[in-house]
Amino acid sequence: MKTNIKFIAILIACFCTESTFAQTSPDWKKTTITRDFISEGVAVADLNKDGKMDIAAGYYWFEAPNWTRHEMAPSRTFDPRKEYSESFLNLGMDVNLDGWDDVVIVDFPGKVGFWFENPKNKPGQWTKHIIDDSVGISNESPGFIDIDGDGRLDILCGDKNKKQIVWLQAPTKKGETTWKRHNLTKENVAGTEIFSHGIGFGDIDKDGINDVVVREGWYKGTKDTKAGNWVFHPANLGEPCSHMQILDVNGDGKNDVVSASAHALGIWFHEQVTDEQGKINFKTHTMSKTTAQTHSSIMADVNGDGKKEYITGKRFLAHHGRDPGDADAAYLLYFEFTPDKAPYWKEHVIDNDSGAGLNIVAQDINKDKKIDIVIANKNGVFLFENVRK
Ligand SMILES: [Ca+2]
Numbered sequence: 001m002k003t004n005i006k007f008i009a010i011l012i013a014c015f016c017t018e019s020t021f022a023q024t025s026p027d028w029k030k031t032t033i034t035r036d037f038i039s040e041g042v043a044v045a046d047l048n049k050d051g052k053m054d055i056a057a058g059y060y061w062f063e064a065p066n067w068t069r070h071e072m073a074p075s076r077t078f079d080p081r082k083e084y085s086e087s088f089l090n091l092g093m094d095v096n097l098d099g100w101d102d103v104v105i106v107d108f109p110g111k112v113g114f115w116f117e118n119p120k121n122k123p124g125q126w127t128k129h130i131i132d133d134s135v136g137i138s139n140e141s142p143g144f145i146d147i148d149g150d151g152r153l154d155i156l157c158g159d160k161n162k163k164q165i166v167w168l169q170a171p172t173k174k175g176e177t178t179w180k181r182h183n184l185t186k187e188n189v190a191g192t193e194i195f196s197h198g199i200g201f202g203d204i205d206k207d208g209i210n211d212v213v214v215r216e217g218w219y220k221g222t223k224d225t226k227a228g229n230w231v232f233h234p235a236n237l238g239e240p241c242s243h244m245q246i247l248d249v250n251g252d253g254k255n256d257v258v259s260a261s262a263h264a265l266g267i268w269f270h271e272q273v274t275d276e277q278g279k280i281n282f283k284t285h286t287m288s289k290t291t292a293q294t295h296s297s298i299m300a301d302v303n304g305d306g307k308k309e310y311i312t313g314k315r316f317l318a319h320h321g322r323d324p325g326d327a328d329a330a331y332l333l334y335f336e337f338t339p340d341k342a343p344y345w346k347e348h349v350i351d352n353d354s355g356a357g358l359n360i361v362a363q364d365i366n367k368d369k370k371i372d373i374v375i376a377n378k379n380g381v382f383l384f385e386n387v388r389k
């Protein structure tokens with residue numbers, strides 16, 4: 001009898017732990033789009049042009065408002081403990097400028113990217129186009145960034161074969177399907193291996209021109225984004241990481257770098273300092289050890305204070321449970337920055353049973369002027385509507 005009571009007590013304890021485990025901040029309304037592992041990238045766009053923003057993840061799209069699942073091309077659900085999907089980062093944009101948003105997919109590191117052409121509500125498969133020049137996209141955190149400032153997002157990445165930092169320019173004329181490859185640096189440079197971790201774009205030296213950062217240093221930008229003459233300046237930007245964000249964290253007028261560990265523990269603020277040789281270098285401060293495997297990040301103003309916050313989350317089962325902590329609670333979090341008050345950042349947990357994949361979408365999806373968040377990873381696909389007062 002005693003044993004039975006003890007057993008029941010353990011059962012109750014387990015049940016309570018389980019039921020209190022999944023927690024979402026009251027500032028966010030969580031919707032589970034699917035628990036299937038179909039993609040580690042995610043995109044948002046109004047794909048059927050009904051005025052409501054839909055969600056794309058890999059070869060599927062989910063139609064708002066009921067998130068009805070449609071297939072763009074044949075695919076399947078993957079085993080999160082054994083497999084990778086064929087979709088690592090996604091982007092919704094009108095690639096061929098026909099007025100209908102398409103879906104761009106960055107595949108497994110080193111593979112060629114492609115995009116699915118929106119069939120304009122016609123039934124059947126979406127046409128798959130290879131991103132031209134067939135560049136094997138290297139570095140595990142390519143950026144969807146407007147490199148030439150024409151208002152169209154491009155892809156910042158490494159070229160697998162030439163080991164060069166390049167950008168792939170989205171078509172600029174109606175009806176065009178071709179992306180153009182442009183060099184920023186010379187060949188055989190840092191940050192361009194297939195499995196290099198971490199790249200970012202911003203003005204490190206405040207000369208008014210954006211530079212490229214990798215964890216080994218930074219490439220000084222010039223006005224010419226096509227000549228491949230950006231010179232490397234070595235600097236210590238810490239351990240392998242995901243998308244690197246450039247901002248002045250501590251308000252001293254110098255731009256710093258924020259990054260997060262792609263496969264271990266740590267979210268960092270790399271403070272820009274001048275080293276003994278008078279050169280730009282960085283001093284690393286740990287911002288958080290809440291969660292490991294933070295394999296993506298994005299900046300967006302989620303609290304409506306006019307400044308951007310840093311959003312990241314755990315790539316759940318990043319290496320199928322083989323890495324320390326990669327099967328732990330799948331945190332999604334953001335950091336607000338307080339440049340006038342040390343330690344200059346404040347952590348906010350959004351949720352602990354979602355995480356993030358290889359890219360995060362942060363945009364106003366339900367048109368209430370607040371930034372919402374969408375993620376896809378080995379845990380499923382999730383929408384977080386920003387409901388803060
Ligand atoms: Ca829609």
Ligand SMILES: [Ca+2]
Binds near residue numbers: 093094096097
């Ligand atoms: Ca289109």
Ligand SMILES: [Ca+2]
Binds near residue numbers: 206207209210211
């Ligand atoms: Ca610069």
Ligand SMILES: [Ca+2]
Binds near residue numbers: 249250251254
């Ligand atoms: Ca600073």
